[in-house]
Amino acid sequence: MTRRIVKLRINGDDHEVAVKSWDTLLEVLREEIGLTGTKNSCGLGNCGACTVIIDGQAVLACLTLTVEAEGKEILTIEGISDGNSLHPIQKAFIEHGAIQCGHCTPGMVMATMALLDKTPKPTEEEIRKGLSGNFCRCTGYVKVIDAVSSLSSEVSKMPDSTDKH
């Protein structure tokens, strides 16, 4: 099987990986690069647990071919804070009890970040619509919506991926 070298820019860092054409970005993030924050859940685009942000847009890593992610700015859950303190979205999720098992949480946080980037102070309906691609089997969503509603409009700025942490 032939692998080819692909350059990926993840959370501001450059990575070079040897991948097969049929490797998804989710598989490479988790298995080759070791960034296991992005979760593997349905693999079919139905749950949103694998949500990452590519070039400023929330997308599903399980349906992205790694070879097609070359040359783009990829942001995963590991890259949203500076490594020393939590991002306001993460803090809000914790403070509002929006996390139980935590499996949907990285996807929810990334989808929230993308939502707030588009709509800095969303209404409840806009939050529900913006997060409708993310499933949670534990919480019943109420506290997730409360957490997102509590965020002020300043948190919508995505981290500048050229900043090194």
Add this chain to the structure above:
Amino acid sequence: MRLPKFEYLKPKNISDACSLLKDHKGSARVFAGGTDFLVSLKQRISTPPYVIGLNSIEGLDYIVDNNNNGTRLLRIGALTTLTAVSSSDLIKKKFPILADSSCNVASEQIRNMGTIGGNICLDTRCWYYNQTKLWRDIRPPCFKTGGSVCYAVKSGKECHAANSSDTVPALIALGAKVKIVNANGDKMVTLEEFYTGKGEPVNILNDDEVIEEIVIPESPESSKESFIKLTIREGLEFPIVNSAVLLTMDDSGKKCMDASVLVGGVLSYPFRAKKTEETLKGNKINENLIEEASKIATEGMGPIAHILHAPGYKRQMVQVCVKRALRKTIRTC
């Protein structure tokens, strides 16, 4: 769930993509966003040895207003994402049912990846077909998977998988045409003619053809349009039934001069409710007329497949959706 092995090909432009398709004679498939295509690969519905990634082609995602000899046309590149289509100010203002329908497809993430060309070429769906190979192997294959039985229509003689696109009924109601490109040239067909009427093959594209562009004529100033989608949950759902309506009104804005009523999610192709259209034409749109016109919306529909919902329920819901869509048009006046 892992993808099967394939070789990934990256075309430089659309004619390169068509040449690659032609050279590989049916063993290559194209994809853009991949939100449906890659799922079908994971489920081993399709295992093409060659996969052609169209997203690398530049210049095919655009939304342009053109003046073509006095007629205004909207031209949308096939690789324009559904997010771009649904958030375009031009489309929201002049073609609201296109913005409305594309903004209701799946989820934010899928709309960011999926393209309008992909939604037009969306494979038909069925409870048996859209499963993994392990699951499907418990029964003999159906018509769509190379067998000779249909699991959605009892004693069905052909595939009855349902056309499940949201943008297609709206595009047909708007009079859209698509530009089909192959290695030898291109041609324009109306979107209504693009579908074969069967569950398999879904559309008229040959093995070496790709859609390049969608062209929509400007609707008259007086027109009223609406889109309704019925789903189990409020998000991330294919339609149980959807309906797109475009009414061309007279100068008073009360009498309907022409009507386009399309219903999707039920048959293998987007169904034009001709009897409903005939009832509306030349009449004042009011609650009584809407009631009368929506009751006959299913006339002319062939057998409705049992795909996740009973045919009787779907038949009733077609009438309900058409009624809601018609009511919504008069509420926008």
